[in-house]
Amino acid sequence: MKNDQSQHTPSNTNPRSITRRDILKGLAAVPVLGAFSYAWFRKNNLDEAFRKQMREVVNLTAQPVELAPSIQDGKPIRVGIIGFGIRGKQLLRAAGFPEPSWIDDQIKAHAENRQNTNYQSYMEQEQLNIEITGVCDVFSVYSEQAALTASNINREGSKGKMGKAPRQYKTYLELLDAPDIDAVIIASPDHWHAPMAIEAAKRGKHVYCEKPVSWTVPETYELVKVVKEKGIVFQLGHQGRQTESYTKAKEAIEKNVLGKVNLIEVCTNRNDPNGAWVYDIHPEANPSTIDWKQFIGQAPWHDFSLERFFRWRCWWDYSTGLNGDLLTHEYDALNQIMGLGIPESVASSGGIYFFKDGRTVPDVLHVVMEFPKRDLSFLYSATLASDRSRGKVIMGHDANMEISDRLVIKADPQSTQYKQKIESGLIDPNTPIYSFTPGKKGADGFATATEQYFASRGLLYTYRNGKRVDTTHLHIKEWLNCIRAGVQPSCNIDQAFDEGISAHMSTKALLENRKVFWDADKQLIV
Amino acid sequence: MSQSEITKNYTNLQTFLLVALRIVIGWYFLYEGLVKIINPDWSSFGYLMDSQGTFAGLFHAMAAKANVVAVVDFLNKWGLTFIGLGLMLGVFTQLALFFGILLLVMYYLSHPPLATITYVMPQEGAYLWVNKTLIEIVTMAVLMAFPTGHIIGLDRFFSKWLKKQ
Numbered sequence: 001m002k003n004d005q006s007q008h009t010p011s012n013t014n015p016r017s018i019t020r021r022d023i024l025k026g027l028a029a030v031p032v033l034g035a036f037s038y039a040w041f042r043k044n045n046l047d048e049a050f051r052k053q054m055r056e057v058v059n060l061t062a063q064p065v066e067l068a069p070s071i072q073d074g075k076p077i078r079v080g081i082i083g084f085g086i087r088g089k090q091l092l093r094a095a096g097f098p099e100p101s102w103i104d105d106q107i108k109a110h111a112e113n114r115q116n117t118n119y120q121s122y123m124e125q126e127q128l129n130i131e132i133t134g135v136c137d138v139f140s141v142y143s144e145q146a147a148l149t150a151s152n153i154n155r156e157g158s159k160g161k162m163g164k165a166p167r168q169y170k171t172y173l174e175l176l177d178a179p180d181i182d183a184v185i186i187a188s189p190d191h192w193h194a195p196m197a198i199e200a201a202k203r204g205k206h207v208y209c210e211k212p213v214s215w216t217v218p219e220t221y222e223l224v225k226v227v228k229e230k231g232i233v234f235q236l237g238h239q240g241r242q243t244e245s246y247t248k249a250k251e252a253i254e255k256n257v258l259g260k261v262n263l264i265e266v267c268t269n270r271n272d273p274n275g276a277w278v279y280d281i282h283p284e285a286n287p288s289t290i291d292w293k294q295f296i297g298q299a300p301w302h303d304f305s306l307e308r309f310f311r312w313r314c315w316w317d318y319s320t321g322l323n324g325d326l327l328t329h330e331y332d333a334l335n336q337i338m339g340l341g342i343p344e345s346v347a348s349s350g351g352i353y354f355f356k357d358g359r360t361v362p363d364v365l366h367v368v369m370e371f372p373k374r375d376l377s378f379l380y381s382a383t384l385a386s387d388r389s390r391g392k393v394i395m396g397h398d399a400n401m402e403i404s405d406r407l408v409i410k411a412d413p414q415s416t417q418y419k420q421k422i423e424s425g426l427i428d429p430n431t432p433i434y435s436f437t438p439g440k441k442g443a444d445g446f447a448t449a450t451e452q453y454f455a456s457r458g459l460l461y462t463y464r465n466g467k468r469v470d471t472t473h474l475h476i477k478e479w480l481n482c483i484r485a486g487v488q489p490s491c492n493i494d495q496a497f498d499e500g501i502s503a504h505m506s507t508k509a510l511l512e513n514r515k516v517f518w519d520a521d522k523q524l525i526v
Numbered sequence: 527m528s529q530s531e532i533t534k535n536y537t538n539l540q541t542f543l544l545v546a547l548r549i550v551i552g553w554y555f556l557y558e559g560l561v562k563i564i565n566p567d568w569s570s571f572g573y574l575m576d577s578q579g580t581f582a583g584l585f586h587a588m589a590a591k592a593n594v595v596a597v598v599d600f601l602n603k604w605g606l607t608f609i610g611l612g613l614m615l616g617v618f619t620q621l622a623l624f625f626g627i628l629l630l631v632m633y634y635l636s637h638p639p640l641a642t643i644t645y646v647m648p649q650e651g652a653y654l655w656v657n658k659t660l661i662e663i664v665t666m667a668v669l670m671a672f673p674t675g676h677i678i679g680l681d682r683f684f685s686k687w688l689k690k691q
Contacts, residue, residue: 018686026682029616032549036556036614044564114587 053426057418058409058434060251070477071484072129080134080181080205082172082196084146086279087210088137088187091237092149094472095185096128099149100158107157123155125473128480133180136169138291139309141284143168171294172196176203183233183483185476186210190325191299191318194219201226201234208479210237211332212324213500215298217525220500227493235479235489236496238332242474245407248436249337249394257409257434258396259417261338262375266330267390268322268382276355276363276384277313277325281306307358314359316511321361322350322382323507330380330392331369332491332499333403337394342501343369343378345517348510354385367506380506399433409434501525536677545678548613548669551662555626556610562603570598577636578643585636605629616679623670627663634659 079095081088089099106119132150137143146168153163169175172192176184176199183206186196194214197207201223213236214220227234240246252258270276285306292304299317302308312318313325334340350365363385369378381390391402398417401409411418413429421427475491482489501518505525509516517526536544562568574595577585588594605625612622637645639653651658675681 018683022682022686025678026616026680028678029545029549029614032553033611033614036553040557040560114583114590117590 050426053421054433057421057427058252058257059255060248060257060434060436070126070128071481074129074484077130077480077483078133078180078182079130079185080136080166080169080175080178080183081132081146081150081185081187082136082175083187083189083192083210084135084137084142084149085187088142088146088185089149090472091185091187091208091210091476092132092146093122094125094470095130095132095476096125096155097132097149097152098122098155099145100152100156100160100162103152103155103157103160125470126477128477130480131166133166134169134175134178135166136172136175138294139282139285140289141282170291173199176200176205181205183207183480189295189312189318190320191215192297194223195298197234198223198226201230201232204230204232206233206479206483208235208237208476209496211499212320212328212503213496214504215318215320215324217501217504220497220504221523224493224497233479233483233486233488234493234496235475235482236332236491236493236499237472237475238329238491238499239471239475240329240333241336241490242471242478243333243405245403245405245436246333246336248407249401249403252401252407252409252434253338253394257399258394258401259398259412259415260375261394261396262377263395264334264338264376264378265390265393265395266334266378266380267392268326268330268380268384269387269390270384271387273355277311278355278357279310281310285309311359314355314357314361316360319361320503320507322363322365322384323348323367323503323510326382327365327367327380327506328499328503331378331502332495333392334378334394335495335498336490337403340369340371340374340376340378340498342498342518342520343505344372344520345370345515346502346505346509347515348506349513350382350510354383362510365510367509369502369506407434407436408432536672536674541674541677544669544672544674545616547665548616548619548674551626551666551669552610552613552615552622554610555606556614559603559606559608559610562599563607568599568603569595570602571595574598574636576645578645579635579638579640581635581638602629616675616681617684619675619679619681620670620673623666627666627670630659630663630666634663 081092084092089102093099093102103119106116106122109116110119135143135146135150137146147165148162151162151165152160154160156162167178169178172188175181176196184196184200186193186200186207186209188196188210190212192215193209193212194216197209197213198219200207207227214223253261287304290304290309292309295309296302302317308315308318313321319325331340346367346369348365348367350362352359352362353364355363363383365380365382367380369380370376371378391404394401394403397412398415399409399411401407409432411422411427411429411433413422415422415429418427418433422429427433478489505516505518508525518524519526571589574585574589588598606629609622609626609629612618613626634657637657637659639655639657641654676685
């Protein structure tokens with residue numbers, strides 16, 4: 001090797017001194033860094049110019065919807081709950097009172113699978129400064145469960161230390177008469193919503209009522225009257241009101257991003273017995289543990305039936321079917337976004353095509369609501385026997401908007417508003433001109449392809465920092481804040497009236513097999 | 527084989543190609559690092575959650591902890607950037623190659639291209655066992671075995687100073 005005087009050898013004289021050649025070779029790669037900087041500068045400028053132009057097209061508020069601060073001062077609000085079935089349990093949990101067995105399950109689930117952070121997220125849920133002072137359920141097992149859950153003030157598992165148990169009431173009227181109850185959560189079957197809410201309002205108790213607002217048309221009017229007369233704070237249980245993407249959607253509509261909208265298409269797609277209301281029958285349920293007469297209430301008499309008690313949604317006798325249970329969620333979302341109000345006419349058809357289990361409510365249903373003054377048609381289509389996802393889509397002349405937890409707006413290829421920008425290539429009708437992902441900070445609406453993929457699988461932001469906020473929790477919180485502030489919440493009695501009447505019109509149209517109309521002057525369904 | 531022996535053995539073309547390879551890989555690392563630094567929304571969370579295969583549990587566990595994700599984010603952003611700078615400028619080249627390989631091995635293990643696995647993350651090619659990450663790992667190992675930082679790069683000064691002492 002000695003004889004090989006390679007030109008890479010730094011110096012012939014003193015191998016340790018730094019020569020001009022060393023400096024040249026040592027710094028030879030630096031110009032590449034210059035090229036890199038130039039390329040990077042160009043790329044960033046191009047990206048920024050694109051964003052700037054796109055912001056001119058869709059200029060929605062960049063910041064995510066901030067969670068409203070909770071009003072915590074003052075005495076705890078004393079809350080009673082009527083109905084402790086599936087939804088009642090979820091509502092108490094969202095209000096800060098989990099069943100001890102549910103906590104056990106979540107801790108176990110986390111131990112088995114570290115990815116499951118339901119427990120951690122739940123424990124981060126804000127405390128709402130309330131007490132549960134009364135519970136009522138016509139099934140004694142549920143009543144006991146409700147009392148135990150309401151006493152779980154420290155959110156502990158079954159071995160935890162419980163607080164004072166609330167009183168269990170045999171009837172809802174006794175609960176409503178109790179002086180130590182300020183407000184009531186109603187999670188009974190549909191045919192009991194309005195009667196209970198009316199009696200609560202008459203006694204000046206604030207009401208959080210599960211949807212739909214009512215089971216018959218006349219009780220809807222009565223409820224509105226009493227709530228307004230008594231000035232109580234009424235919140236209907238459409239927790240979708242708290243969905244961030246709906247707020248963005250509303251802004252997009254107001255800023256005319258979609259152009260003229262003539263058609264809204266919304267859907268329900270479920271494909272499992274639970275989704276079709278075939279709920280479990282509790283082994284301890286029997287005529288001696290269930291107050292059957294109280295369950296029946298204003299419904300037509302029927303002999304004791306465990307199926308009817310636990311799967312009441314399957315019978316018109318207690319239920320409002322797909323119309324009241326699931327159409328209302330979709331309708332309320334759109335009423336929130338577009339301020340639809342009550343439709344001028346409704347047509348409906350459907351049938352019992354899959355769950356031929358003796359039910360009387362359809363498992364496939366279509367409802368068409370017409371809003372001629374808005375040049376707008378609202379189409380709802382539901383199946384309980386196919387899980388194929390069909391979105392919630394608002395179709396405009398200039399763009400369409402698909403809404404889920406996320407929100408995606410795409411320009412229409414034939415748009416007038418965006419014609420020039422499409423021709424110039426700035427807008428590609430195949431890629432979103434705006435997309436919103438909840439929780440994303442400083443959203444400018446242009447997520448990368450990778451982000452879109454992750455977000456669509458729920459891998460991004462939703463879980464970010466392990467924080468997932470339950471919309472039902474937010475909805476109850478809003479109700480409580482309004483009680484403390486003396487104002488009405490987002491899904492107030494007027495919104496509830498729109499929801500109730502629209503659902504009743506669609507049920508009437510289906511059952512009477514005709515198009516029904518809303519007489520706005522007389523405020524009557526005709 | 528000592529460094530000086532290797533040095534003397536490179537032809538001009540060999541040196542040029544090895545340095546070119548080092549620089550393009552450096553460019554690739556540097557840009558990946560910088561785009562992550564300037565994007566306030568970037569997080570390794572989605573990537574970690576997308577992990578599959580033998581080590582998926584480990585990467586999912588990392589994603590489950592916000593403070594771990596924060597550390598992973600930091601190491602990725604600045605790790606990629608400094609490795610990129612190191613390779614481009616030929617400074618601490620061997621160290622940059624070592625940590626670069628370490629990062630790539632993590633990427634490879636978190637997303638192994640096994641026959642039974644499909645990923646959420648969009649991919650621009652079809653891979654089985656060998657993917658671009660693995661090729662890059664081997665390439666960087668080659669660059670470690672055939673160092674050039676002390677020929678074309680700031681390491682040239684360091685190696686001189688080291689010799690002085």
